[in-house]
Amino acid sequence: MHSGELANLHAVFIARHGKVALERYYTGTDERWGTPLGTVTFDADTLHDLRSVSKSIVGLLYGMALAEGKVPALDTPVLDAFPAYADLAPDRQRRAIHIAHLLSMTMGLSWNEDLPYSDPRNSEIAMENSADRYRYVLSRPVESAPGTAWRYSGGTTAILGHLVARGAGVPLLDFARSRLFEPLGIEQAEWTPGFNGEAAAASGLRLRASDLARIGQLILERGSSQGNQIVQADWITASLTPRIPAFEGVQYGYHWYLAPRRDGSPAVMGIGYGGQRLVVVPSLDLVYVIFMGNYQQPFPVQLQRVFAVQNLIHGSVGA
Template identity: 50%
Template sequence: MTGMVDRLDAVLNAGEAPGLHGIVVVQRGERVLERYGAGQDFRLGDPLGHVTFDAGTPHDVRSITKSVVALLYGIALESGLVPDPGERLLDQFPAYRDLADAALTVEHALTMTLGLEWDESVPYTSAANSEIAMEEAPDRYRYVLERPIVEEPGTRWSYCGGATALLGGIIARGAGRPLDEYARQVLFEPLGIGAFEWTKGADGVPLAAAGLRLTPRDLAAIGVMVLRGGDGVVPEGWLREALRPRVPIDGDRHYGYHWYVETGATPAVSASGNGGQRLLVIPSRDLVVAVTAGDYDVFDRPGTAAVLDAVLRD
């Protein structure tokens, strides 16, 4: 363990991860490493100024939110509040029966294989980014459901925040309450997570694709729950389904139900978000790593990679 700590401190002292805001490492149920930094931060696009982080400071986890939504879907499914993954997607949105009856299923949304015309390759500060365009549209669900289908659904993974928005809408409708309130009751409070934030859109709806704010400790608590097979909070059977490699991305990297699945020499599951946010679970090492960082929209800065390499290197 001393080696892990020394390696990480060497990375930080050398200035190789200037954007690091926080890291918590839990191994064999014990918090074995914890570090916090400082720097400019944002709540999605809104500047928060220079923030000095500590164990109680909430942080955008950006698209890790998507993976949390998948956990919520499993809880809601166990309670009979949402449809099975094989059900038709448009049937869950009766207000849009005027749209073409596309053969899309909930599972296509869970695996991001909807085949829609959708592009999140441009910065999230531009309406040319489909997720931003969705949030600026009068009706986010209609915006997603009326996108043209440009390839056969179920054949190829293509990153799509719209898929998560649809899942969040289905959960909220089935639960009869906003997504954040449902999450508080069935996931966060059972895990001992009392303080969290969930940024909302202009319509007051929690942003399912990227709005969640958690501390690194609470992010790690979610990872520990996943490591323990749901811990009685998320159904174990759902986790097995969610963390199964379903769609290839590249090499040993696959997608499950809104979680990344590594099938190489050291199998792992992970969630990630813009700016260097990471939640990594490695069962063979009984290890959970939660990282928050401020490298938003900078995809070639190696800070989080250097941090993870220091922690994971044997």
């Protein structure tokens, strides 16, 4: 810890072969969706921002809502779900954006989250500040044909989360509780609202480390938990099928990152700003969660610190 490599580490939770292998909590400064919380002494009951690991959970929820017929099918043009935006429909490329392109972040629309989240020009912040989140997302300039290029976009998740909540007729957190959290025994959860009062689907979910690991175990067991099929196995397969290169060496499925290991086996990841990670390594029967509070650090520093923790974890299991 004194080297600075593990600075502001909040929690590490490791499960191997379905059993807890390590659970550690620390003290550090934290935030709740950008609001400072000061110095927090973390323990097993402390909720933590998942930031963009929230996106991966929304991907699961969309699949569950789809199985219930509550949301549009994957080949549905997104604009069909927003008839109030009829003025956008004449644009043929924009109308060619389907739900599947949202899930794989291949809409082909302009979006920039490379800027700091304190910068109002950051697309997610601009979306939150807009009068209509979903019009803002769908009216961005067209940059490429849908399905041809990956562009990291919290806007895609905002739309997916909205469609789930609208189709279910309840807030996103309520749907998540009834369909996913309660069946897994997850009793504590928060979903921070965005500026329009709806859940900040892309980044606002807060869970305990052990409960996020339960979701990782669900992925490992192809949607099953204790003999109950909670998420359809075919949706897990679809979600973990590589759709498009995201960044070097990493593919993207339906809101999950997929990275090949040295032995060629896959690792499945949910990745969140500030050093949040959910990692599932099926070949090792391994699930682990990392929570950190490095939100204000440059992105390379965030990566350096979370990689240092990951290297220790993989070294401890001989991987």
